[in-house]
Structures are given as C-alpha cells and as structure tokens.
Amino acid sequence: MTDTQIIEHLKHNKYSLALIGLYEIMPGVKKYILANSGTMDDAQDIFQDALVVLYKKVHSNNFQLTAPLKNYLLAIVKNCWLHELRQRSKIPPGESSGEFAMLEIDDEPGFHLATSAFNLLGEKCKELLIRFYFKKQSFKEIAVSLSFSDEKTAKNQKYRCIQKAKENYLILSNNGTHG
Amino acid sequence: MLISSYLQQEMSESERSAFEIQLAADPALQQEVKMQQQIIKAAQDAGLKREFAKAIHHRVVLKRTITLTTVVVISVISFLVLFNSESIFSVFKPGKQPLVQKNNLKPFVDPPLAGINVPVSEFVFDATKGDTILYSSGSIIYFPPSALVDERGAIIKGEVKITYREFAEPVDFFLSGIPMGYDSAGVKYNFESSGMCEINAYKDNKPVFVNPYAMPEINLSGKNKSNLHNLYFLDTADRSWKFKGNDIVTQVRKLVYINSAATTSRMPEKNEILKKPVRPAIASGDKPAFSIEIDPGSFEELFAFDRLKFQVEDESSYRPSDADEHWDNVKLEHTDKEGIYKMTVTNSKRTATYKVTPVLEGGDYQAAMKIFNQKKEAYDLAMKNRLVREQTESDSLTLKNKRSLAKMNADKEWNDRINNLIIARNKKMRALRKHQMNELEKAAAANQKNLDDQLIRMEIERQKYPVDLRLSSEILRSFSINGFGVWNCDHPEYPNNEVPVFATFIDNLKNKISFRQIAVIYKGFNGITSYESGQIRVMPGSENMIWGIKDQTFYYFSYQDFENAKIHKYTGLFTFTMRKAAEKISSYDEVKDLVSKF
Numbered sequence: 001m002t003d004t005q006i007i008e009h010l011k012h013n014k015y016s017l018a019l020i021g022l023y024e025i026m027p028g029v030k031k032y033i034l035a036n037s038g039t040m041d042d043a044q045d046i047f048q049d050a051l052v053v054l055y056k057k058v059h060s061n062n063f064q065l066t067a068p069l070k071n072y073l074l075a076i077v078k079n080c081w082l083h084e085l086r087q088r089s090k091i092p093p094g095e096s097s098g099e100f101a102m103l104e105i106d107d108e109p110g111f112h113l114a115t116s117a118f119n120l121l122g123e124k125c126k127e128l129l130i131r132f133y134f135k136k137q138s139f140k141e142i143a144v145s146l147s148f149s150d151e152k153t154a155k156n157q158k159y160r161c162i163q164k165a166k167e168n169y170l171i172l173s174n175n176g177t178h179g
Numbered sequence: 180m181l182i183s184s185y186l187q188q189e190m191s192e193s194e195r196s197a198f199e200i201q202l203a204a205d206p207a208l209q210q211e212v213k214m215q216q217q218i219i220k221a222a223q224d225a226g227l228k229r230e231f232a233k234a235i236h237h238r239v240v241l242k243r244t245i246t247l248t249t250v251v252v253i254s255v256i257s258f259l260v261l262f263n264s265e266s267i268f269s270v271f272k273p274g275k276q277p278l279v280q281k282n283n284l285k286p287f288v289d290p291p292l293a294g295i296n297v298p299v300s301e302f303v304f305d306a307t308k309g310d311t312i313l314y315s316s317g318s319i320i321y322f323p324p325s326a327l328v329d330e331r332g333a334i335i336k337g338e339v340k341i342t343y344r345e346f347a348e349p350v351d352f353f354l355s356g357i358p359m360g361y362d363s364a365g366v367k368y369n370f371e372s373s374g375m376c377e378i379n380a381y382k383d384n385k386p387v388f389v390n391p392y393a394m395p396e397i398n399l400s401g402k403n404k405s406n407l408h409n410l411y412f413l414d415t416a417d418r419s420w421k422f423k424g425n426d427i428v429t430q431v432r433k434l435v436y437i438n439s440a441a442t443t444s445r446m447p448e449k450n451e452i453l454k455k456p457v458r459p460a461i462a463s464g465d466k467p468a469f470s471i472e473i474d475p476g477s478f479e480e481l482f483a484f485d486r487l488k489f490q491v492e493d494e495s496s497y498r499p500s501d502a503d504e505h506w507d508n509v510k511l512e513h514t515d516k517e518g519i520y521k522m523t524v525t526n527s528k529r530t531a532t533y534k535v536t537p538v539l540e541g542g543d544y545q546a547a548m549k550i551f552n553q554k555k556e557a558y559d560l561a562m563k564n565r566l567v568r569e570q571t572e573s574d575s576l577t578l579k580n581k582r583s584l585a586k587m588n589a590d591k592e593w594n595d596r597i598n599n600l601i602i603a604r605n606k607k608m609r610a611l612r613k614h615q616m617n618e619l620e621k622a623a624a625a626n627q628k629n630l631d632d633q634l635i636r637m638e639i640e641r642q643k644y645p646v647d648l649r650l651s652s653e654i655l656r657s658f659s660i661n662g663f664g665v666w667n668c669d670h671p672e673y674p675n676n677e678v679p680v681f682a683t684f685i686d687n688l689k690n691k692i693s694f695r696q697i698a699v700i701y702k703g704f705n706g707i708t709s710y711e712s713g714q715i716r717v718m719p720g721s722e723n724m725i726w727g728i729k730d731q732t733f734y735y736f737s738y739q740d741f742e743n744a745k746i747h748k749y750t751g752l753f754t755f756t757m758r759k760a761a762e763k764i765s766s767y768d769e770v771k772d773l774v775s776k777f
Contacts, residue, residue, distance in 0.1 A: 014503050015234040020470050023235070040362055040419050044235075051231040052224050114217035118225060120679060120751045126225065133219050134226025162183070164749075165218045166211075171752055172681070 117168035290356035317400030368671030373403035694727035
C-alpha cells in the first residue's frame with residue numbers, strides 16, 4: 001500500500017485499511033520502546049497515541065508529507081514516548097527525536113491532566129462523551145444506544161459527566177498527580 | 180451550559196459576542212473554558228484511539244481466528260502445536276533469553292523482595308539414560324534418554340543438573356516477580372493459573388538445551404481441571420507470554436485410570452497429510468481483495484507467499500461497505516474446489532460470506548511462482564514415494580487398518596507410560612508420608628505425658644489427609660517442552676469489573692509510602708495484578724487485597740480493609756492506609772505464613 005493510499009484511508013476514516021499499511025512499523029515501535037525503558041504495554045499504547053497524532057496531522061490544513069510515511073509515524077512514536085517519559089520525569093524537557101523535531105504532540109499545559117480526568121470517568125460517561133464529541137451523535141441516538149429514557153436525560157447526563165471530569169481535573173491538579 | 184453552548188458553536192452572533200466580552204474580562208471563566216475544551220479534546224482523542232485499538236484488535240483476531248480455524252479444518256493435533264508452531268532451535272538459541280537485562284531496561288522478571296523467592300529443587304541424573312523426576316507437589320517430569328543437547332545441537336552425555344520449582348498461588352507469583360498479565364492487541368487480560376513451573380538444565384554449570392527429537396514432558400499436579408486453560412511460555416527476550424497450544428488434562432482417580440479419549444491425540448500419525456501447493460494467481464486489479472496474514476502452521480499451502488491477498492470471486496454478491504466494516508471474527512475454510520476458499524466475516528450486526536481466491540501483485544507474483552515451482556517439485560516427489568510405500572503396505576494389511584492399529588498402539592503406549600509414572604510416584608509419596616508419620620508417632624510416644632501430645636496427634640492426621648485427598652482428586656496437566664524457562668497453564672481473564680483508582684498509600688502514622696511493587700489479589704482468583712505506581716485497578720464488589728513492598732518490608736491492605744473502604748466504580752482517588760508486617764521478612768516460608776493469616 002502506498003503512502004498516498006494510506007493517507008486517503010486516514011482522510012476517509014478507514015482505520016482498518018490504513019492500519020494494514022501502518023502496522024508494519026510495529027516491530028520497530030516495540031524495539032524502540034523496549035530499548036528505552038518501556039514495556040510491551042507501553043509500545044501498544046504509544047503506537048495508538050502516535051496513530052491519533054498522525055490522524056490529526058493528516059486532517060490538518062497544512063499537512064504535507066516530506067518523508068516516507070512510516071518514517072514519519074516512527075518519529076511521532078519517538079516524540080510521543082519522549083513526551084511520556086517527560087511526564088514520568090525521566091528526561092529533561094526540550095529533548096526531541098531529531099529530524100522530525102517539529103512534530104509537536106499535544107503537550108499544552110493541562111492536556112495530560114484532562115486526559116487523566118477523562119480516563120477516571122465511569123465507562124458509561126466515557127462512552128457518552130465519545131459518542132457526542134467524537135462520533136458526533138445526537139442526544140436522540142445516544143439515548144437509544146445507551147438506554148437513556150429520552151434525549152433530555154442523555155443531555156443532562158452529558159452535563160453531569162463533564163462536571164465530573166472537571167471535578168477530577170481539579171482534584172488531580174490540586175494533588176499534583178500530573179504535570 | 181453556557182460554556183458548552185459556546186464551545187459547541189450553538190450561540191447566536193449576539194450571544195457569542197456578549198460571551199466573548201465576558202470571557203476577555205474574567206480569568207476564572209477563561210480557565211473554565213480552557214479546561215472544558217481540553218476535556219472535550221481528551222474525549223475526541225479517546226474515541227479516535229479506540230477506533231485504532233479496535234482496528235489493531237480486529238487485525239490480530241483475524242490472524243488468530245485463521246489459526247484456530249485451521250486447527251479444525253486440517254485436524255492439527257493440539258498437543259503438537261509445540262512441534263509445529265516454530266523452529267525449535269529459535270526458542271533456545273544462546274543469547275536469545277538474556278539472563279541479565281540490558282542496562283536501561285527494567286528487568287522483565289523482577290522479584291520484589293531481594294533474596295526471597297520460591298525455592299528451587301535440584302535433581303541430578305545421567306542424560307544419556309534419562310530419568311523421571313518426582314516433585315514434592317506430585318508433579319512428574321519425564322526426561323527421555325538423550326533429551327539434552329549443547330548449543331551446537333550435540334547430544335549431552337553424562338551427569339546433568341535440573342533445577343525445578345513450581346508457582347502454585349498468588350504469593351508465589353508475587354515473590355517470583357513473573358508478570359501475570361497477558362496482552363492481546365492492546366487488550367490486557369489477567370492470567371489465572373492452574374499450574375506454573377520453571378525448569379532449567381545444566382551440564383558442568385553451563386546451560387544446556389532441549390533435544391527437539393526427544394523432548395522432556397511435564398505432568399503438572401494440580402486441582403483445576405478447566406479445559407479453558409492453555410499453555411504459555413515466558414519469552415523473556417520478547418518480554419511477553421507466548422501461546423503454546425493446549426495441555427492434556429488427565430483426571431487421576433484413586434485407582435489409577437486414564438481416560439483414553441484424552442490421549443487420542445497424543446502421537447503424531449506416521450502418514451502425514453501432504454498438502455498440495457496452490458498455484459498463485461495474479462490479482463485482477465479491478466476485483467475487491469482482502470489482505471489477510473497467514474500464521475505459521477495454518478494453511479501451510481499458502482504460508483510461503485508474501486503479501487498474499489484474497490480476491491472476491493463473485494462480485495455480484497459483494498457489498499463495498501464491507502471493506503470498512505469492523506469485523507469481530509473472520510473464518511477462512513477450504514472448499515471442495517482447489518484454490519477457492521470460503522471467507523466468513525461476522526460482527527454483531529451481520530455475517531458475510533465470500534468465495535475468495537489467493538492472489539498476488541507484480542513482483543510478489545514472480546517470487547511466489549518461484550516458491551510454487553520448488554514446492555510442486557517436492558510435492559510430486561513426496562507423492563511418488565508415498566505411492567511406492569502404500570503399494571508395499573497393501574500387501575499385508577490395508578493402509579486404513581494399519582493406521583488404526585498404529586494409533587491404538589500409540590494410545591496404549593501413552594496410557595501405560597503415564598500409568599507407570601503415576602504408580603511409581605504414588606508409591607514414593609506414600610513411603611515418604613509413612614516415614615514422616617513414623618517419626619511423628621515416635622515423637623508422640625516419647626511425649627505421652629506431655630501436654631503437647633494432642634497437638635502432635637493432630638499433626639499426624641493433618642499429614643495423612645493431604646495424601647489421600649491429592650490422590651483422589653488430582654489433575655495432571657501434561658505437555659512437552661521445547662525449551663527451558665517458565666511454563667504456565669493459564670486462562671487469560673478479561674477483567675470486566677475492574678476500575679482504575681489513583682491510589683495514595685500511607686502507613687498508620689500517615690506517612691506516604693512509595694512502594695517498589697504493588698499487587699492486587701482477588702479472592703478465589705489464582706493470579707495477581709502488579710503495578711509499579713499508584714495507578715492501580717481494583718474490583719469493587721469482590722474481595723480484594725493489596726500487597727506492597729518497600730525496603731524489604733511487607734505492607735498489606737486486607738480483604739476486610741477493602742470491604743470497609745467501600746470503594747466503588749466512581750471513587751477515582753483513594754488513600755489506602757496500609758498495615759505493616761510486624762517484622763522484616765527474611766524467608767519464603769515467613770511470607771507464606773504471613774499471607775496465610777490475612
């Protein structure tokens with residue numbers, strides 16, 4: 001599969017098809033993460049994070065591929081892992097993965113905190129917010145799929161979930177659990 | 180609600196302007212908007228990540244399902260997975276299992292208490308003759324003659340040393356530092372063990388290896404007879420568990436009896452099925468095609484071809500949207516027609532079945548034809564040899580009868596051998612117990628007037644009981660090993676009811692404790708989940724216990740403590756006040772004794 005085909009699949013949200021081409025770098029990802037203080041679990045997780053970053057890059061207006069896509073994805077993997085290590089306070093800020101140093105990932109202050117706050121939500125809350133904000137489903141659709149009595153209940157529940165996430169965010173922030 | 184409306188761009192122009200004026204003047208509101216924006220972004224990223232995780236999982240499930248289907252289609256014997264799944268030598272090439280980890284890697288096997296571990300037993304025998312090792316748990320380890328080779332594959336002669344130990348319960352898993360999690364495409368499972376052991380062999384203190392033509396056999400004694408458990412090998416080089424097929428579960432009754440049905444797949448048939456190679460075809464380019472990876476050992480007629488695709492034969496029945504569908508299960512089967520396969524894909528919504536043909540593109544096709552020609556030549560030669568052999572055999576017995584007879588003999592041989600092993604083992608165990616009882620009775624006689632007399636008699640009864648209990652309800656899990664290391668009969672359990680908790684640990688003086696290692700134990704589940712930081716997972720509604728180690732000191736949060744804590748799925752953050760073991764631990768028996776009291 002060519003780089004152009006993979007990018008087209010990503011642009012059209014064809015995750016499985018895009019992955020057929022992209023999964024080829026997984027052995028390289030495992031090797032890199034394991035050689036840099038990580039585990040197999042970390043490798044899986046970071047690979048998924050890198051796919052998210054790549055997806056967002058491809059969907060951004062100024063995306064232009066200047067290197068083979070798999071090299072580019074591997075560079076994202078490295079940056080994601082350096083970012084993760086930084087979160088775990090293992091390396092000083094500023095270090096990057098060299099040739100693709102410009103590939104910044106979401107490390108605006110507080111985003112990691114927001115991710116943790118979201119992850120601490122119950123499964124139903126997470127599902128609801130994903131359906132609403134990612135899948136762009138209507139409250140009517142959400143009410144049906146998550147067995148809420150009506151749209152209004154789904155909407156109220158969404159409000160409560162956001163409030164709970166904010167509460168988690170503030171607790172985590174005050175506890176200094178995350179940077 | 181106002182912030183949501185603003186972020187969702189649901190405000191009118193005038194509402195928006197008014198809100199933005201307010202926003203510019205209010206730093207607290209700015210912070211609130213930013214926080215909500217980031218949470219929304221986190222939800223979107225989580226959705227996206229989930230889509231990719233599903234795609235990865237789908238890809239791996241596809242791979243696995245094809246292997247499993249093949250097991251049914253070509254009747255590959257489960258016990259023989261060890262023989263077929265990979266090159267034997269690849270498992271134990273020197274250096275592939277590093278004893279010392281690279282400097283910057285945390286050890287994969289990481290015992291939490293320095294100097295305290297599950298004890299190892301040593302056995303010495305003549306490798307040329309082989310031996311049967313009877314382990315104290317009741318397990319039987321059989322070494323056939325010449326079962327060991329050196330790093331160049333030369334058969335080891337003379338005295339060898341075997342080290343062996345078993346890990347039977349959560350405290351063993353914890354002390355060993357062996358990871359008890361199993362990862363499949365990013366989905367984490369907890370291993371429930373029905374028997375785990377570590378076995379190594381040495382000649383003059385240098386490691387030696389398994390002879391692939393005379394593999395040792397382990398018969399692990401246990402109680403769990405579930406046939407959902409599979410066999411896994413701990414690949415310390417790859418830092419993961421490797422699936423190795425199934426074991427044979429034998430229920431040992433009081434009178435030794437082996438279920439012949441359990442052993443019917445024990446021996447390989449001499450006349451193996453010859454797979455006719457499939458002539459590769461060129462992809463038409465305009466027909467839809469699926470990429471499917473073929474695992475080693477499955478659809479062996481196809482495996483040699485790189486970048487194989489499966490092209491849909493009849494396009495009239497093809498739904499283009501199926502290419503984008505997430506399929507939970509994919510099944511590939513042979514059909515009556517050579518070179519045509521039946522592919523069935525399913526998910527919760529629908530099932531689709533297509534007739535497909537394996538095809539290749541461009542350079543891949545050229546390479547495949549080269550392989551095909553080689554395989555065809557080998558196949559033709561093998562068929563010719565078989566015809567000659569069958570012709571000879573038909574002079575005495577029909578081939579069918581001869582195969583049946585060979586199979587019956589193989590079963591009988593297996594039954595006799597395992598029966599003999601069990602009889603010898605039981606005899607030895609009874610003799611040992613009898614000796615122990617005599618010693619205790621002597622001690623009791625000498626202390627007739629002593630107040631401890633009654634306690635000694637009780638101990639005699641306690642010693643007597645497990646022997647009969649073990650021999651009446653024992654399970655033996657039998658499997659051959661193609662390498663030395665850690666072998667585990669396990670069932671990966673998906674922890675449906677686990678929830679994450681950001682844990683802070685303190686002692687009774689409210690001092691914060693940073694543990695080197697933390698384990699969560701669920702009562703009734705023979706496994707553990709281990710963590711290195713406070714981001715742990717627990718199972719509300721079940722009996723949970725937490726262990727932690729710091730500076731050789733054992734801390735715990737008991738089942739009762741957990742119940743009192745009333746943790747639920749929305750708890751999120753929790754401070755655990757840990758109990759400290761009275762004294763520093765100095766031996767394995769002390770830890771066992773300690774945890775048995777919780």
